[in-house]
Amino acid sequence: MSGVVIGLIVALSALRVPIGFALVAAVLVALLAGGGTTPAVIPLHLFSGAAKFPLLAIPLFILAGGIMSSAGISLRIINMASTLVGHIRGGLGMVNVASSMFFAEISGSAVADVAAIGSIIMPAMVQKGYPPAFTAGLTSVAASLAIIIPPSIPMILYAVIA
Known part of the structure; x- marks a missing residue:
């Protein structure tokens, strides 16, 4: 068949x-x-x-990421991460990773993460002298942490399927 x-x-x-x-x-x-x-x-x-209730979390995660980005919450997350690790050498890169981790814990979506955090942190990193290729690579890898930090969209899908 x-x-x-x-x-x-x-x-x-x-x-x-x-x-x-x-x-x-x-x-x-x-x-x-x-x-x-x-x-x-x-x-x-x-x-x-589509009638499974846990699958409603997926579009709502994306919506939460969009709301947090437009409400300025992502800038506050970046400021908090900058306070924690910004003083260390290479701190802006660590701020990128830490803020992506914090955002992933809330939104669960790598796409929402890179849209909200990347739009703020990438211009700041380029302005501070980081190469654009390194900045883009670090932001995309840091945003992919959203897949493994609960609650994430793939984990919800695995739970529904299991």
Whole structure:
């Protein structure tokens, strides 16, 4: 069955069908050819995954990151991290990592983290003489800490799946 689904996706992609339509067609063929599923049950299968309550946390984490960025909370987090580690040599880089850790504990999203913290700390690091490539690399790596610091979006997905 999976060979047929993959073959259908490849064939439709070769015909330049948009990938979203190719995936929907492959899923519909798999559901109908798999047996035991009538077309009336397909809408129930489509929305049963979205009905899980913990999955609501994912868009709300992104929303929380946007609200914190526009409300100035991310600047306060950076100021707190600067107070803690800013006086050490290379402190602005440590401020970047520490503020990303604090922000990750609240938002749980690496994308929201790099948008909120990176927009403030990256210009400050470049102004202080850090190379732009180093600044971008450090900010992206520090933002990826949001994946492993609870509560994070991947951990919520693992908990829902398990």
